[in-house]
Amino acid sequence: MSTAPDVVRSAYVQLAVTDLAAARWFWVDMLGMHVQHEDAGALHLRGTDELTHHSVVLRAGPVAALDHLAYRVRTPDDVDKAERFFKDLGRPVRRLPAGTGTHGVGDAVRVVDPLGFTVEFFHDIARGERLIQRYDLHRGAQIARLDHFNICTPDIPAAYEHYKSLGFGCSETIEGDEHELYAAWMFRKQTVHDVAFTGGAGPRLHHIGMATHESHQVLHMADILGSLRKEHHIERGPGRHGVSNAFYVYLRDPDGHRVEIYTSDYYTGDPDHETFRWNVHDDRRRDFWGNAVIESWYKEASPALDLDGNVQPISEAALDESAVQVGADGLGIIDPSE
Numbered sequence: 001m002s003t004a005p006d007v008v009r010s011a012y013v014q015l016a017v018t019d020l021a022a023a024r025w026f027w028v029d030m031l032g033m034h035v036q037h038e039d040a041g042a043l044h045l046r047g048t049d050e051l052t053h054h055s056v057v058l059r060a061g062p063v064a065a066l067d068h069l070a071y072r073v074r075t076p077d078d079v080d081k082a083e084r085f086f087k088d089l090g091r092p093v094r095r096l097p098a099g100t101g102t103h104g105v106g107d108a109v110r111v112v113d114p115l116g117f118t119v120e121f122f123h124d125i126a127r128g129e130r131l132i133q134r135y136d137l138h139r140g141a142q143i144a145r146l147d148h149f150n151i152c153t154p155d156i157p158a159a160y161e162h163y164k165s166l167g168f169g170c171s172e173t174i175e176g177d178e179h180e181l182y183a184a185w186m187f188r189k190q191t192v193h194d195v196a197f198t199g200g201a202g203p204r205l206h207h208i209g210m211a212t213h214e215s216h217q218v219l220h221m222a223d224i225l226g227s228l229r230k231e232h233h234i235e236r237g238p239g240r241h242g243v244s245n246a247f248y249v250y251l252r253d254p255d256g257h258r259v260e261i262y263t264s265d266y267y268t269g270d271p272d273h274e275t276f277r278w279n280v281h282d283d284r285r286r287d288f289w290g291n292a293v294i295e296s297w298y299k300e301a302s303p304a305l306d307l308d309g310n311v312q313p314i315s316e317a318a319l320d321e322s323a324v325q326v327g328a329d330g331l332g333i334i335d336p337s338e
């Protein structure tokens with residue numbers, strides 16, 4: 001096996017949106033993300049703490065879809081390592097020299113990974129002005145940074161093994177009584193996750209997680225949408241997660257792309273960090289207070305594009321967590337004897 005690239009973190013996502021103006025309203029006017037670069041066909045956005053050019057790229061397109069996920073690697077040579085790693089796996093690989101890929105990003109490589117997702121690995125990226133203490137510019141949810149990707153994939157063990165081969169640690173899992181793997185959270189940066197897997201038809205993007213510093217910003221985002229009679233953009237929460245212990249709310253943008261506003265998870269940086277395992281019958285796992293998980297959260301997700309911008313065909317999942325009979329999800333049957 002060739003050497004894996006040294007991935008630093010989940011760095012940006014490129015989404016195809018069918019109405020760039022409507023997307024601008026949601027991601028800039030409502031969430032408060034900062035416009036680093038804008039042209040007729042795309043918006044490059046970042047949060048208040050982010051010193052690199054962007055963490056969300058919204059590109060106008062005919063189909064609302066995930067264009068690609070992007071991980072930053074530690075050195076320029078790690079871009080070469082990523083190219084060799086995925087070529088050795090026999091996967092489609094496309095090198096994008098500086099100036100030929102996403103605006104602001106230097107030399108990069110894009111691959112279709114074994115799970116069917118288009119993923120970019122880059123090191124060089126343009127810098128942005130330090131906004132951390134420009135409180136005069138902080139608005140909406142006051143998004144600090146991109147925290148994670150959550151992807152729908154039919155084979156969670158395969159996803160786990162692939163990201164383990166890329167050097168990711170595992171912070172938490174959801175497992176059945178026989179330890180069948182329903183979901184996993186994996187990391188390179190020293191927090192709960194850079195990527196998580198939700199069991200379901202895939203490849204599809206379940207959501208991107210955007211971090212705020214404090215829970216009142218999560219609540220304020222929900223209040224803003226309620227005030228404007230845009231409450232239909234709130235899909236799930238606010239609430240407290242079991243997995244990750246984060247405080248959260250899930251929103252849907254005008255194209256249905258799901259974004260989580262997420263705060264206050266925990267440190268995972270010690271070399272002997274142990275995985276915390278939840279049982280799928282524990283109804284605190286997804287919401288620590290036992291609140292139901294709305295069915296759309298399990299079933300709906302954004303399709304994924306291949307290297308040429310075509311929608312990837314999807315495969316159905318073997319395990320369906322929403323079908324597991326638990327009390328809180330509202331989808332199962334509560335055993336009256338309990």
Ligand SMILES: O=C1C=CC(S(=O)(=O)O)=CC1(O)O
Pocket residue numbers: 148150196209241242243244246260262285286287
């Ligand atoms: O970021 C996350 C952390 C926890 C959860 S869960 O709903 O608690 O499983 C979901 C999530 O993957 O979006």
Ligand SMILES: [Ca+2]
Pocket residue numbers: 076077080
């Ligand atoms: Ca090189």
Ligand SMILES: [Fe+2]
Pocket residue numbers: 148150207208209260262
């Ligand atoms: Fe999440």
